[in-house]
């Protein structure tokens with residue numbers, strides 16, 4: 610039983626968000642494997658995931674795994690609009706909503722859900738309302754902490770609901786592989802594996818002091834809290850991000866200069882990654898910042914402000930390419946060891962802001 614006045618967290622996550630919007634808007638796609646994004650896979654429907662297709666995967670690999678998949682271009686405007694509608698349902702369901710991304714949020718329902726039955730009913734009603742009003746499937750997990758709620762929704766996917774009561778927490782979390790725990794990255798998992806610590810239960814048995822010794826102070830405290838379902842940062846309204854960025858180390862110190870093709874390719878991938886992150890978080894940006902590190906470790910930062918805000922990779926890439934072209938003499942002289950792309954000057958699209966967004970041009974290269 611959930612205890613009165615304690616936190617009860619509901620984690621709500623749209624299933625295969627971009628792909629589900631495409632299936633909603635085009636009935637001929639329903640029940641079929643759908644891949645969103647012609648280059649890197651931005652989203653894959655559950656029918657495509659069955660063949661091993663995952664978001665972030667290269668498009669050609671995805672098509673090899675699932676040749677019968679329908680590949681559709683992304684429509685960010687439609688996703689932003691769907692996200693607004695989904696969050697409107699979240700906001701009226703719970704007094705405190707913490708967005709994790711454009712399609713995923715924690716809801717604090719402690720004041721409403723003092724019994725297991727009430728928690729279950731709120732989760733089911735949320736699923737029904739999003740399905741009826743927005744036409745999208747969501748999965749809901751409920752628990753005493755964010756980690757329990759998140760892992761519960763992950764276990765219930767797709768189109769499911771799972772309530773983990775405080776009494777069930779240990780039995781639910783402890784058998785999980787530690788690398789599957791939300792918030793445990795590959796580097797942390799590797800350090801734990803090196804000590805033969807494989808499951809959440811094994812890690813939970815170590816004291817906080819021992820974990821700090823293995824992982825360092827901050828990571829040790831974090832993992833101790835995760836594995837013991839201790840809430841370090843309760844559900845809270847979001848602080849808006851100030852930038853979205855990605856970088857690539859080119860691992861070629863002082864070597865031959867990067868060929869123009871290689872640099873173009875790196876920039877195209879970075880623009881894709883940054884635009885995908887912005888779209889997922891529901892932000893558009895206007896100023897593109899290119900950061901370069903040369904073979905002699907000197908650095909240069911250049912920026913360009915677009916005429917309008919954008920959520921598409923093409924205008925970001927075009928600006929980055931123009932900035933890189935201006936730096937070409939230095940690149941050719943000294944070689945390049947790192948290229949970073951950041952977009953700043955952001956606006957939150959979930960707040961109902963109507964913008965003249967810079968249009969999507971044909972997929973570009975430099």
Ligand SMILES: [Mg+2]
Nearest residue numbers: 622623624625
């Ligand atoms: Mg999702």
